[in-house]
Amino acid sequence: MEMFDLSIIWAVIIGFGVIMYVLMDGFDLGIGILFPFAPDEDARDVMMNSVAPVWDGNETWLVLGGAGLLGAFPLVYSVFLPALYIGVFLLLAGLIFRGIAFEFRFKSRRNRRWWNRAFCWGSAVAAFAQGAVVGAYIQGFSVENFVYTGGALDWLTPFSVLTGLGLMAGYALLGATWLIMKSEGYIQEWAYKITPMLLAAVLIVFAIISLWTPFIDELVWERWFGQLRFIWIFPALALLCAFIVFRSVQHKREGVPFVATVGIYVFTYLGLIFSKWPVIVPPNYTLWDAASAPESQLFLLIGVLFVIPVVLTYTAWTYWVFRGKVRVGEGYH
């Protein structure tokens, strides 16, 4: 396979899977984080109904990404998971609890309070754990001879706590703008009210992380202040999107805030990728070091290229069927 670099094809596939996951599970995790602050129980019904038909499809991308990593970049799998051992457990426990809460909250009245809590805490813990993973990735891992050699809590630093909280705020922002699009009346008013506050929180964390990161990683310093000047376009575009979110909320636009928030994510993500490329297990291993054998990558590629269009079609169809506003008392059960 000299014609194609399979590792690059796989990097693109997994990179696509990660951003799909972050955006799609992001807004439904955000709904969970906002849950305890909702105006009333009716609003919570609407919030949950607005994501109930799509959330498990959203999590498809997480499992696809995890399996794809083991198949295509096993070093990522075998370094990240031991290094983030405690975080991975918290992430899974969080996702399980909120998943079960989705199913049982509507089928129960007496215990609804407990399902509400499971939904909120599960979402919040999962979001924090994912943000901490991003922080840990930026910090890098102590790896010798392809084996993680650090301790159980090396990932837990002030920096990763900040990225964890930042992603919680970011997901809450996605959730709030999603709710603007999907709700009406007093629920939408509430979403309009909280969006600027969440946006401000996200921007503050975003600024601190951006200033901090070049001091953590020499490669990033080199990229940003060395030869790669075009990289500044990404934070500029992300800030532009943030401005659009702010303006569109003032003008009570319904769809624009969500789309612009997605823009913030995409440009931040691209900025991060261009800061690190092609290092996939920082600080020392590139995606070619992390790759599995070419014949294994090819064997799996055939199946994945077949299934991704199917999953995308199904996803698009699901969102299409479920388009439009969710109203109080209107049941998705």
Added chain:
Amino acid sequence: MELDPLMLSRIQFAFVVCFHTIFPVFTIGLASYIALLHGLFFKTQNPAWDRLALFWTRVFAVVFAMGVVSGIVMSFQFGTNWSNFSLAASNFIGPVLSYEVVTAFFLEAAFLGILLFGRGKVPEGVHLFAATMVAVGTFISAFWILAANSWMHTPAGVELIDNRFHVTSWSAAIFNPSFPYRFAHMAVASFITGGFVVAGVSAWFLLRGRDVTANRRALSMCLWLLMVLTPAQAVIGDYHGLNTLEHQPTKVAAMEGHWETSGNVPLLLFAIPDQQAQENHFEVGIPNLASMILTHTLDGEIPGISEVSPEEQPPVALVFWSFRVMVGIGLVMIAVAFAGLLLRRRARVYENTLYLKVLVGMIATPFLAVLAGWIVTESGRAPWLVYGMMTHAEGLTPSLTGGMALFSLTGYVLVYAMVFYAGIYYLTRVVRNGMLPHEARAEVDPDADRPKRPLSAAHTPFDDDVEPVRS
């Protein structure tokens, strides 16, 4: 006491995989049964088949959802606790496990939705096709998982270069020597599990005089199926054992509690294996029978456990007793299936209260047998993770400490205890609700055009204070 991350990781993996296994082992059998019910309805248009299909599809939805939730945890276990193994074996294990995920998603995207929510929306033939594809898909998933697992027992088609397995032949690696036996044994186990659960639940309804016509049909079908499959499973198990004797003789020796290589080996009915003394206490056995079963001659020589040094021996007592639990349950199953045939000849099978109660009691036994069987084969492989090539200790995550492993093990036990308590409680309610009175094919779910998740197919409320959505 120093906490041993290796032992804790093995316990954790055993715990999460045992919890996970009970769901797919049931859904594989049940999916085929549902497809059959759809086929029968399609052919005869008898509403009894349709009502049975609807009821069991609701049960399927809940069990399937729990299988998916517990499966997500599984896909991370390899990396968190067995990272050296994951990296070393990734060239083979990675694509094979990913293909399982890919198959499962393809299925869920394309056919599961139609099976669960397509009733009345798509033509009956399409519905039948979707049901069949879901059944086929569960087998494809099992195919990939068992290919990976069998390869760890009888590795083939790979070479080990610089601590990494490289695939030299995909077909040799996937269709490795123990794969056909393991796949057949597990597939039949799934059908038997489905058969005993459906038979037990039908018997429970018959004892209460509910939906007598439909449940009689279901019970009758299951009893025919079990009468064929329970003895067939004994034969398949025997072949599987012979295959194991060829490739993993130490495991078979542990199953028989046979320490020293010799001929004229008795079949032990009872013994307390003592690993330290390398011998058994309180042996009770049938002379020459193990030789007969394993070599098909009365004095056939069977290699003993002591052929390998004590460090390379599996935990004999665990393997020995798990094997007896599995075989013991299997024999009881055969007896129950044939008792059904005798009662049927006198046309009393549906009225015999004692027999129906026995069937209800049998519901849990196939799950116990499956778990016992997996304990035999998995702990019988110890200390090898990839047999003859990589040990458990070599596959373990090097950075893992005993404290971390204890933390996650405790956590998984707590999470599973809560979540699956809710799940099993809910499943019991769905079953007790039974077939709903006005369920007929003409009725169309008002939300039918909405995308849904598996559990939405079960309309049963969680508490008594919420009315069922469908009345």
